[in-house]
Every structure is written in C-alpha cells, then in structure tokens.
Amino acid sequence: MASLHRFARTPLLPKPSKTQRKAKPKTLRPTSSLPSASIDNFWHWLSDKKAVPASSPPVKPAMVREGLGLVAQRDISRGESVVEVPKKLWINPDTVAASDIGGLCRGLKPWMAVALFLVREKGRPDSAWRPYINILPEVTDSTIFWPEEELLELQGTQLLNTTLGVKEYVQGEFLRIEEEIIVPNRGLFSSPITVDDFLWAFGMVRSRGFSRMPGESLALVPLADLVNHSPSITAEGTSWEIRGTGFFSRELVFSLQTPIYVKAGEQVYIQYDLGKSNAELALDYGFIESRSDRGVYTLTLEIPESDPFYGDKLDILESNGLKETEYFDIVLGQALPPDMLPYLRLVALGGTDAFLLESIFRNSIWGHLELPISRANEELICRVIRDACKSALSAYHTTIEEDQNLRESGKLSPRLEIAIGVREGEKKVLQQIDGIFKDRETELDGLEYYQERRLRDLGLACDQDEIIFWESK
Numbered sequence: 001m002a003s004l005h006r007f008a009r010t011p012l013l014p015k016p017s018k019t020q021r022k023a024k025p026k027t028l029r030p031t032s033s034l035p036s037a038s039i040d041n042f043w044h045w046l047s048d049k050k051a052v053p054a055s056s057p058p059v060k061p062a063m064v065r066e067g068l069g070l071v072a073q074r075d076i077s078r079g080e081s082v083v084e085v086p087k088k089l090w091i092n093p094d095t096v097a098a099s100d101i102g103g104l105c106r107g108l109k110p111w112m113a114v115a116l117f118l119v120r121e122k123g124r125p126d127s128a129w130r131p132y133i134n135i136l137p138e139v140t141d142s143t144i145f146w147p148e149e150e151l152l153e154l155q156g157t158q159l160l161n162t163t164l165g166v167k168e169y170v171q172g173e174f175l176r177i178e179e180e181i182i183v184p185n186r187g188l189f190s191s192p193i194t195v196d197d198f199l200w201a202f203g204m205v206r207s208r209g210f211s212r213m214p215g216e217s218l219a220l221v222p223l224a225d226l227v228n229h230s231p232s233i234t235a236e237g238t239s240w241e242i243r244g245t246g247f248f249s250r251e252l253v254f255s256l257q258t259p260i261y262v263k264a265g266e267q268v269y270i271q272y273d274l275g276k277s278n279a280e281l282a283l284d285y286g287f288i289e290s291r292s293d294r295g296v297y298t299l300t301l302e303i304p305e306s307d308p309f310y311g312d313k314l315d316i317l318e319s320n321g322l323k324e325t326e327y328f329d330i331v332l333g334q335a336l337p338p339d340m341l342p343y344l345r346l347v348a349l350g351g352t353d354a355f356l357l358e359s360i361f362r363n364s365i366w367g368h369l370e371l372p373i374s375r376a377n378e379e380l381i382c383r384v385i386r387d388a389c390k391s392a393l394s395a396y397h398t399t400i401e402e403d404q405n406l407r408e409s410g411k412l413s414p415r416l417e418i419a420i421g422v423r424e425g426e427k428k429v430l431q432q433i434d435g436i437f438k439d440r441e442t443e444l445d446g447l448e449y450y451q452e453r454r455l456r457d458l459g460l461a462c463d464q465d466e467i468i469f470w471e472s473k
C-alpha cells in the first residue's frame, strides 16, 4: 500500500551503453580553475554584442567561492537591475529552431533540444557561442556527475533512486537522439557526441537554465546565469523579469535584479527556489542548505489494482481531485500533508467498513475519511506506515548519530557533505513519520470512530459514550 520510493530500485548504476564504453576518460575542469583569459574573452564578447554597458557596469564576472559569480562594481540598491541580456544572446528552443539542426529537433522536448544544441556547439571549433561555452564548468557537484564510489554514500536514499532514474532517462533520450538525429546527419555534427557529453549539457541546462518564463519554456541566459544562490535570501518570487526595450519595446531583454542591497566588491546572490528540497537542490545544482525544512521525504501511496474495491476507491479519489498514485512530500518539522491520512484510510478501507464505499456515501465519504473510521482501519495504517519507515531506515548504511559525528569530525568534501546532509535529513523525516504513527497507536483506544460519531450525531450516545436505547414500555 505504501511505497516510500518514487523510483523503482535499480542496480546502483545503469549498464554503460556502447557510446559510454567507447568514451575516453577525460580530465574535468571545475570552474575554480578557469583561466582569467576566458573570463576576459567572455566579457569582450558580451561588450561586442552590446549586452553590457560600455562604462560603469553594476557587476562583472569573477571567481568566487561558488565558481564564477557576479561581483558588484559599486554599491547597488535592492531591486536594481544588475544584468540586462538581449534575447539574441539567449539559448532557447527558438535559437535551436533557427539553427542548422532546428528542423531535426522539432519533436524534442525543450530541455533536450537546448542540451543537444549546447553540446553540438561545444564540439564546433568555429562556434559563435565559444566565449560562453568556454566559461561553463565541465562538472558540478550535482549528483548526476558523481561516480559510483561517491554514489555509494547515498545508499538507501530517495536521492540515489532519483539520480539513477534521471541518468537513465537522459541516457534513453540520448540513445534516441543519437539514432534518429545524430547518426543519420553526421555531416551536421563536427565531432562525436557521447552519452557523457550529453549528460554534461543536460546538467548545464538543469543547473543554469531559467524556466517558467512568461512566453518561454526555458532559456540559457549568458552572464545572468553566473548568479549564485544564497540561503539567507528568503524573499518569495523571482529576481528576474523579461522586459521590452528599444523602439516600441520590441526588443526583449532578460533583466536580473538584486533582491537585497549589495556593497561594492560583494557578490550579488539570489534565491534559486524556496520550494526545493535538499535532494532537489543536490540533484539540480550540487549543493544543499542547512535549513530543516529542506529535509523532505516523499511517501508514495497508491491503490493496488488487486484491491477488491479498486474501482470504487479510484472513483472516490478522482472525485476529490486525487489520483490512483499520489506523492506526499513530508517536510522535517512540519505536519503531515492534509490529504495524506484520508488517503491512507481509504487505501486501508475494507472488511466491515466497506459499506462506506457504497454510492450513497459518495458525496460525504472524504469528510468521513478525515476522521478515524474504525480501530481496525486506524491500526492498519499505523502498522503499515511504521513497517515502511523501519524498512526504509534499515536501507541506509549509517545512523543519524554516525552522520552527525562524521560532520563534526572535520573537513569533508562538498559531495560528502551533500550526501551526509541528505541522508541525515531523510532519516530524520522517517523518524518523524514513525513517531507520529507510534503516538497514534497508543491513542487508538481513546479515538472516536465513525460508528460512535454517527450515533452521537443522531443523539443516540450520551456524554459518557453510553449508547441510549429506547425502552419499550
């Protein structure tokens, strides 16, 4: 009934494809070793394209703790625009459509089309995007780039399953693109593209693409994509907008604003996404935060097709806006999502409670499920959830205490810090869930169930919970 993993368990790493096996090992260059000439070259390229002011730019790219970043050249007020990048410099699905491979990419998802464009440009010696591509890191700490021995540190985590699922998905998409686009059009691709090259491009798009833009699915925006994330910026909403400039506001620019006042010499930061869990931050960007509400565990609930009341239960879920399979994100330190207990009670409903599934109850059933139905039903959901928590907790190779000791033991690599933070967060959430249902188990005798509520509503139970019978005279 309750599965605690979003992706099915898979072998630790997918089998390498033919292309992977052929790929030669590469020395990867993190951004921290970027030659300053590349940054200068990128800046000149932006100046030539009139993407930065000829004098007194508010920010300039520079090496910082997080790789490249945007450093204030003067004091900048809160809300002031720091970067304005014209549309001609964005790499988005329109850029791909207008390129030599545009016709071939028509059926691709925007993410995949932009990734293919980027990796193709990377392999072209004469690429018009060369100054931009040269400042991109060859690797980040996103878990999609971790080798197997580092992934072992994520043993038992949902993040490991998600990472492997994403890699498998990207690999599958690449194999399709290779077969349908690259191989039949070799002449358009000046150098061979391996699955690792494509994963790099996917990682770039994922970690630096701006999505959810009005009228745009997603875009890489050179220069604006150098802005780093700060956990201390917690304002809701985005720090960027698309504006029209020039005659009749016909030219679009991507405008990035600083959400806080920044002093000259300091770095401009934004908040990437307040809604992402640490696992999502680790997967997309390769960092995590220490805030407890970034610790999330996703509980997957579903009605099994073998359930004798499958059809009725599905009907009830659908009429209440829910699906056969639902994902409930449980956040460390926060209450359970409101629909989770009714969902669980419905999944467990059967035996003498099954009359509630009859059609006369269809309009009121969800209201009933918000409160305990019967002792048997409530006991069952406690047992199933507690068993699932215990089983999930036993899959980690360390305890919370061991993780805490490791963290306190000294300097850890950024990736080990991510692994420890994520697995510790997940385990704490699992303990929290187990604690909630353990407490509930001890309360089972004192809870009021459907039949008692019903009698009370009909005025048939007195305050002492004694059922009043009419005596026949």
Ligand SMILES: C[S@@+](CC[C@H](N)C(=O)[O-])C[C@H]1O[C@@H](n2cnc3c(N)ncnc32)[C@H](O)[C@@H]1O
Binding pocket: 031, 066, 067, 068, 069, 135, 136, 137, 140, 141, 207, 208, 225, 226, 227, 228, 229, 230, 231, 284, 285, 286, 287
């Ligand atoms: C949009 S890019 C920002 C520019 C990037 N620093 C670079 O060198 O190109 C996002 C990437 O920057 C890095 N990054 C951003 N904020 C960070 C933070 N607070 N801590 C660690 N790395 C960060 C991560 O590698 C992330 O994937």
